Amino acid sequence: MAVEWSGSTPEVFIRLDRQSPETLGSQMRNALRTAVREGRLHMGERLPSSRRLAADLGVSRGLVQATYEQLEAEGYLQAFGGSATRVAFSPQATRVPSPKPPPAARMEIDFAPGRPDLNSFPARDWLWACGEATRTASARDMGYDDPQGSIRLRRVIASYLQRVRGAFADADDLVICSGFTQGTALTLAALRDAGVTSVAVEDPGHLDMPVLVRRAGLNPVFVPVDDRGLVVDELARTKATAVIVTPAHQTPTGVVLTPERRLALLQWAEQVGGVVIEDDYDSEFRYDKQPVGSLQGLAADRVVSVGSVSKSLAPAIRLGWVSAPRHLSARIAEEKHRCDRGSPALDQLALARLIESGRFDRHLRRMRGVYAARRGELVEAIGEHAPGLELTGLAAGFHAVAHLPRGADEAEIVHAAARRSVGLQGLGRYRSPYGEGPPGIVFGFGDVNEDAIRRGIAAIGDLLRQG
């Protein structure tokens, strides 16, 4: 006899056929998978408790629990510390490879985070470095070299990371790649091959992270971030054995992971035999205090540190590096070989020459001054035009968060600003469907000059006053 179930939360239909040769467990798993895939169960939607669903379907609670666990492992569902189980998969999220579609209209002043000052790219120095690289490249350099990357660049980056980031970097364990995005994708593929199935990501966090995790065939697990960074206790409640974090300057909140949380995170990694992927994306630019050293320097056997020149030079250079423990670096290099046989040799040699010659350091010093001035302008302009907004996350990088009064309509403020040709991003767009928190605006000030900052904030102050 067939048993049908239809509950009010959620509106899902499960049909169990007790005459079928297919087991009841398999029928339940298939029915739930189909409901999620077809969009009848939406991302973030809560499922009935195992007790309730078991009673409705006339099956044991253990069978429902096993079904939920299996679908969690497959990435369809996510459990929340013994409370609710929710849908963790959206058919659109896997179909759309880029989570950041270009803005519909070009804004006159755009506070989009993540962009360095593109007008300050040191074109003359880069031209010089490319000339040097081309002039001095050997015949061997022009062939299929080591997929790990040019040994010259690896040595230069290793000593740069030791000097500037307090990292434990060894040229033999570095893999040169096409930016953080590829470095992380390669690392995730290597972790998957090593048996990892679930990877935690920050919530709110960079929109690309869950997409990269899914594309590697792994399950993203969202872990909340508070004013001290990633909530490690929550991480420990999940099944994840790897996590991607932005400890030096969290994206998007700008929070710095506190020393206690750093230790707790490394202890977690030790306890679960896990791996921390450190996204060290903008730590070169630090204003208030001494630089926060890289996590990798504290536990080189547990941390994979991924960096790039996307913030220090320009995203278009598409060069980055992965500094990994020995047991992973060989796998990551294999992935790199399979993916594209290595990053462009002349660009690698040019970057090596740029750093060796001191021109890269000189550029960073100059840019620190540029960003410090923009940051100062942002603080001042908000104080003058929108004094109700509290700014946090200013210790490093070139984005910060302005906290809106409770109850403020974040989306409406973003739209109203767009109507005045001021591009803003709300904190909400960085949250998972389970994430919640007060409204806020992420202000990127890397690619906005001081005059534009002042005019943009004046316009926002004006629209906030108008309510």
Ligand SMILES: Cc1ncc(COP(=O)(O)O)c(C=O)c1O
């Ligand atoms: C948090 C974070 N990590 C990494 C990156 C850089 O990625 P890539 O090196 O691939 O350009 C960005 C760029 O926006 C970012 O915001």
